[in-house]
Amino acid sequence: QVQLVESGGGSVQAGDSLRLSCAASGRPFTSYAMGWFRQAPGKEREFVAAISWSGGTAYYGDSVKGRFTISRDGAKNTVLLQMPSLTPEDTAVYYCAFQYGATVSTEAGKYNGWGRGTQVTVSS
Secondary structure, three states: OOEEEEEOOEEEEOOOOEEEEEEEEOOOHHHEEEEEEEEOOOOOOEEEEEEOOOOOOEEEOOOOOOOOEEEEEOOOOEEEEEEOOOOHHHOEEEEEEEEEOOOOOOOHHHOOEEOOOEEEEEEO
């Protein structure tokens, strides 16, 4: 089983940056893809970004494409989400998730396990 722990959330002003981190443990880090999703109050869970087990393929949601960057550090078993130029619309709980195998999905239902989430609040 894989355990995920997110960190790096917080309260910032519009235009600021945050870097979220997801530490994975329990199974070899290279055996699964990783993704970030977010959920704002009253809204459905939204795909943010995902990266393949090798780090060679990445996908982004339309609302963050060209702004956020996902990466993974195999030596530290960690996935990072760089979030510059934050806006109030980025306010949400951000969740890290893993998906076994080589497929990288943008659908939450395809992921096999989740972290507990980290809150990001952006004030105008």
